[in-house]
Amino acid sequence: MFAEIGYGIIVVAFIVALYSVGAAIYGERTKSPAVVESARRAMLLLWPLISLAAGTLIYLLITNHFEVSFVYEVTSREMPTYLKITAWWGGQAGSLVFWSWLMSAFASLVTLRKWERDREFLPWVIVVTALTTAFFLSLVVFYENPFARFWQTTGGQIVTSMFAPSASAVAYFPSDGNGLNPLLRHPGMIIHPPMLYLGFVSFVIPYAFAIAALITGRTDDRWIRITRRWTLIAWLFLSFGLVLGGRWAYDVLGWGGFWGWDPVEIAALMPWLTGTAFLHSVMIQEKRGLLKQWNMILIILTYSLVIFGTFLTRTGVLSSVHAFAQSSIGPVFFVFIGFTFITSLALLIYRWPDLRGETEMKSLLSREALFLLNNLLFMSVLVICFWGVVFPIVSQLFTGQTVTVGPPFYDRATAPLFAALMFLMGIAPLSTWKRSTVGTIGRVLWKSAAAALVITIILFFTYTQNIIALVGFYLIALVLLVTLYEFWRAAWARSKAAKENVAVALWNLFGRDRRRYGGYIIHISMMLMAVGILGINAFQIQTQGTLALNNSLTLGNYSIKYESIAQFTAADNRQVTRAVVNVYDKNGSYLGQLYPRIDYYPDAQQNMTIPGERPTLQDDLYVLLVDWQPASANGATFKIFVNPLINWLWIGSLVFFVGIIIAAWPDRDPEYASVRWRARRAEQTSAAD
Amino acid sequence: MNRILRFALYALAFGIVLAGFWAATAHAQSPTPTDDEVNRIAHQLYCPVCENTPLDVCPTEACRQWRDLIRQQLSEGWTEAQIKQYFVQQYGVRVLAEPPASGLNWLVYVLPPLIILAGAFLLFRAMRGWIKPPAASALSPLSSSPNGRGMSEGEDAPKDEYVARLEEELKKRK
Incomplete structure (x- = not known):
């Protein structure tokens, strides 16, 4: 009963979404505000409808309706209720409903804004957001229906179908479900997909406005101003999704790292790259009226990569071209991406002449020129990522040969680009709009550059002689110092001019230009993260060995002693094999205990290797219980990693959060502020000319 | 000594497991390869069954057997290159972390730099087109601040348009 209701509501939502698209186009063409209003109301109806359908699905999940094949696949009787709820986005069909649900929520939010101007x-x-929602709903309605049930035919065959395949077929009720993949039962994996999806769907909003600007020909920077905060929020969610994914991999996958250049990870990184480039280059359009065409390209790319990322992870194309061809939704996705991309490009070409820059660039070292270089670098990383992900598919298609494009390729290709990006992050804040010269930048840069050099020399004598790591540390120090110098310089100028105490002046600075100083805090956070990334990449050490009880294994400054091992069944029916190891430093001082373990999930018949971690600011001791056989109970195999500086990555991500909140914090009256800014800009321009 | 004994025992146990599988050719030579030596090679190979998982960390039973095979080969004196070659022959080039640069695979390495260079060239050309030589007076950053008052803090003050604007505004508010 509930399955029929849920499916029925999804079908209605799909029809409403299509109506919304049709009515919006018709209303616009016939200049009929009433019809457009009807489209808007239809759009607003989507979220409650999909919420209802989702509620039905959750009800089926938590009440063990295993006759519904999706419920059977992702839950089992043993799973606690909260996991049954989050299993909603743990499987393919449910995650598509989840995507539609978030999309409709964002679309509703944006249609509720004041539209007067x-x-x-x-x-x-409405057309763009409703069409995107309709596309995802169509996948649910026609291909991946989470409400489909098991039926037993008279021949005893079990088939999956929404409705009884024949009059004689009876519903089939399995006694228990498969259970969610244990990898997805971790708290990190519960929050990570919603974050990523939120990032994905919120990038649809700026794209929708960009397309609206292209169609209506209102190609000034209005669409950018309206969507600036949406873009920041999208970027926030996407960034957090990526960081949480990394943290999850670190805590759950048991390979001692957080990023493996897996195509699924890259699928989420690609829209982040174009999104980050977009965040920077829209500033050029706002401040200088340049790069209108380029910003359109970036947001179209971001949208396409969002859909492409979902396509990559949802259609099985990554595992093999054949899986893609067999997957029911693969070709549909392909057509949708093709359609939106080509339509967007066609619109862009149509409006190309209207999108010319209003002014000229005046210097190769001006801030706008440096931002352009930043864009070039982000796009270069994108090219490498895109090609690395797509090449195995191309290879399989043309030669039938399966190849792996793995971490060495990406590390080698992207490291110099990231280094160049860091260098730009160091000098760009010191440049000015319109014109800067080597002299003007050099005068403010040299102190930071010299101090960073001193820090690097100290590190050379005290920490590492690894040249690549030292270059990395130099760049990190440079960016940090330049950014702090920028804070100091502005706070000092303000405190002098306004006779304020420096701390008050700093506080007021944040109030005056949140975007700039929030952005700088984000730069600082990126550098803290870079410390962690550099640390684990350059200095990670590892060893593995089989230990008898009370024997030790030494790595770097640590030594672990195997104390005991126990097996027990946890409340959720997991079979836990937990080792106790004591940790000592190199002088033999006791530092604490760690409990690496292997969790076996009988319902899914899968093991998970959960590390014991000892985090400090210097490094993270990461101990895995690799193997233990009860038959040979005197030995257990441990793998130990020492991951230097890695915790700065997580600290940096918290600072990042602060930075983005500052940058996205609403102004008291944005319209007024923007009008005042423009007036001032006009005044300045006239004074300069 | 204890350690060697342990590894010998381990190798023996593993030898028995592999005996049927490997046509009873397994006979451990000393010194027995350590886990770290095995992992160093396994890390460069990709699991032939799982997606994008290096062999040293793959938890499946098949991968455990492959790691044992590497240990066996090492103990028989195989070099790293020989072991990799063996895996490529058995399971195809997908076991390598990167495709060998031959045939179509050249494109992996050649295309991105070409596209990036083309992008850089386009950007450079576009920028050259945009930049008009500024008038001599415009070269001085001072002229960018309205009526020049922004820089009244003295010559040492940073010549930043933004700071100038800030100070300008503060003066107006006073």
């Missing part, structure tokens, strides 16, 4: 955008924003 931007009436002409409204129908087209």
Whole structure:
């Protein structure tokens, strides 16, 4: 009963979404505000409808309705209720409903804004968001239906179908479900997909406005100003999704790292790269009226990569071209990506002449020129990622040969680009709009550059002689010092001019230009993260050995002693094999105990290797219980990693959060502030000319 | 000594397991390869069954056997290159972390730099087109601040348009 209701609501939502698209286009063409309003209301109806369907699905999940094949695949009787709820996005069909649900929520939020000044955008924003929602709903309605049930035919065959395949077929009720993949039962994996999806769907909003701007021909920077905060929020969620994914991999996958250049990871990184480039280059359009065409390209790319990322991870194309061809949703995705991409490009080409820059660039060292270089570097990383992910598919398609493009390729290709990006992050804040010269930048840069050099020399004598790591540390120090110098310089200028105490002046600075100083805090956070990434990449050490009880294994400054091992069944029916190891430093001082363990999930018949971790600011001791056979109970195999500086990655991500909140914090009256800014800019420009 | 004994025992146990599988040719030579030596090679190989998982960390039973095979080969005196070659022959080039640079695979290495260079060239050309030589007076950063008052803090003050604007505004508010 509930399955039929859920499916029925999804079908209605799909029809409503299509109506919304149709009515918006018709209303715009016939200049009929009433019809557009009807489209808007239909759009607003989507979220409650999909929420209802989702509620039904959750009800089926938590009440063990295993006759529904999706429920059977992702839950089992043993799973606690909260996991049954989060299993909603743990499987393919459910995650598509989840995607649609978030998309409709964002689309509703944006249609609820005040539209007075931007009436002409409204129908087209509705068209884009409703069409995207309709596409995902169509996948649910026609291909991946989470409400489909098991039926037993008279021949005894079990088939999956929404409705009884024949009059004689009876519903089939399995006694228990498969259970969610244990890898997905970790708290990190519960939050990570929603974050990523939120990032994905919120990038649809700026894209929708960009398309609206292209269609209506209102190609000034209005669409960018409206969507600036949406873009920041999308970027926040996407960034957090990536970091949480890394943390999850670190805590759960048991290979001592957080990023493996896996195609699934890259699929989420690619829209982040274009999104980050977009965040920077829209500033050039806002401040200088340049790069309108380029910003359109970036947001179109970001949207396409969002859909492409979902496509990569949802259609099985990554595992093999054949899996893609067999997957029911693969070709549909392909067509949708092709359609939106080509339509967007066609619109862009149509409006190309209207999108010319309003002014000229004046210097190769101006801030806008440096931002362009930043864009070039981000796009270069994107090219490498895209090609690395796509090449195995191309190879399989043309030669039938399966190849792996793994971490060495990406590390080698992207490291110099990331280094160059860091260098830019060091000098760009010191440059000015319109014109800077080597002299003007050099005058403010040299102190930071010299101090960073001193730090690097100290590190050379005290920490490492690894040249690549030293270059990395130099760049990190440079960016940190330049950014701190920028804070100091502005706070000092303000405290002098306004006779304020420096701390108060600093506080007020944040109030005056949140975007700039929030952005700088984000730069600082990126550098803290870079410390962690550099640390684990350059200095990670590892060893593995089989230990008898009370024997030790030594690595770097640590030594672990195997104390005991125990097996027990946890409350959720996991079979836990937990070792106790004592940790000592190199002088033999006791530092604490770690409990690496192997969890066996009988319902899914899968092992998980959970490390024991000892985090400090210097490094992370990461101990894995690799193997233990009860038959030979005198020995257990341990693998130990020492991951230097890795915890700065997680600290950096918290600072990042602070930075983005500052940058995205709403102004008291954004419209007024923006008008005032423009007036000032006009005044300045006239004074300069 | 204890350690060697332990590894010998381990190798023996593993030898028995492999005996049927490997046509009873397994006979451990000393010194027995350590786990670290095995992992160093396994890390460069990719699990032939799982997606994108290096062999040293793959938890499946098949991969455990492959790691044992590497240990066996090492103990028989195989070099790293020979072991990799063996895996490529058995399971195809997908076991390598990167495709060998031959045939179509050249594209992996050649295409991204070409595209990036083309992008850089386009950007450079576009920028050259945008930049008009500024008038001599415009070269001085001072002229960018309205009526020049922004820089009244003295010559040492940073010549930043933003700071100038900030100070300008503060003066107006006073």
